[in-house]
Amino acid sequence: MPELPEVQTVVDTLAPTLVGRRLGAFLRLRRDMVSPSEVNLENLIPNRRVQAIWRRAKRIIFELDDGGRWFVHLGMSGRLTIEPEHAPVRKHTHLILDCGDGLQLRLVDPRRFGGIFWLGRGPVDERLGPEPFALRPQLLLRRLRLTRRPIKTALLDQRLIAGLGNIYADEALFEAKIHPATPADRISVASARRLNAAIKRVLRRALRSRGSSLRDYVDANGQPGDFRRLHRVYQRAGQQCVTCGATIQRIVIGQRSTHYCPRCQSATA
DNA sequence: GTCCATGTTCTTTA
């Protein structure tokens, strides 16, 4: 569900309300959405002030005034919203955090692939690759040479590059005119340069539209994103390529749906 | 009933 643009939009809509605010009661309606499960957030969070909220990869990181930190991952179907306490509690609401002025931060996640993860003062970064906006062609090339898997699969591997998911991997490969099945370690210097630019361009465009809403995604105010109508390949199988008019194909790579234009993306490296 | 879904981790295979 949420990839970098969606997660960043949630952060941007959460921060104005939450930063500087003193938190209240933490309620877990399901035990298994907190990790590690034995950590006692009911004691660690209340009465602390939110110092900062930011994004790393697809994680929404909260920092408290005592240095304690946690992050929320939205998984496939998670929503993290600020709602008035009297607003009806949606089905699949797992966590509720009072944040003053009659407002609550609520985590709703039907599929429960997401959750809240306590970090304490530990590192956020372990095992995560560089942020897409920090990439340069050389760095991208170096990361891609670490694996022979298809470039599509490599782009989804958060240890190689952090923040892309199925939508923006497909969109970036289209933009860069690279076939998604190309082995990552056979990408040419020229292709890596195009891909580096394409990733940033696609993400910037998506951020401007506040992300893609397919089914569940909304920002912290409950507002869906608008980027879906600007997708060029993702979920457009059978439709015409906006560039050349060929029919967009859907194939499966690494167990994931992959959408591409067979004419624009025919190059092998 | 079938297939599919914006993600990640664990297990199995080569």
Add this chain to the structure above:
DNA sequence: CTAAAGAACATGGA
């Protein structure tokens, strides 16, 4: 041993 492929997690919509 490592890298890659596959299965699993849970729910709901078409």
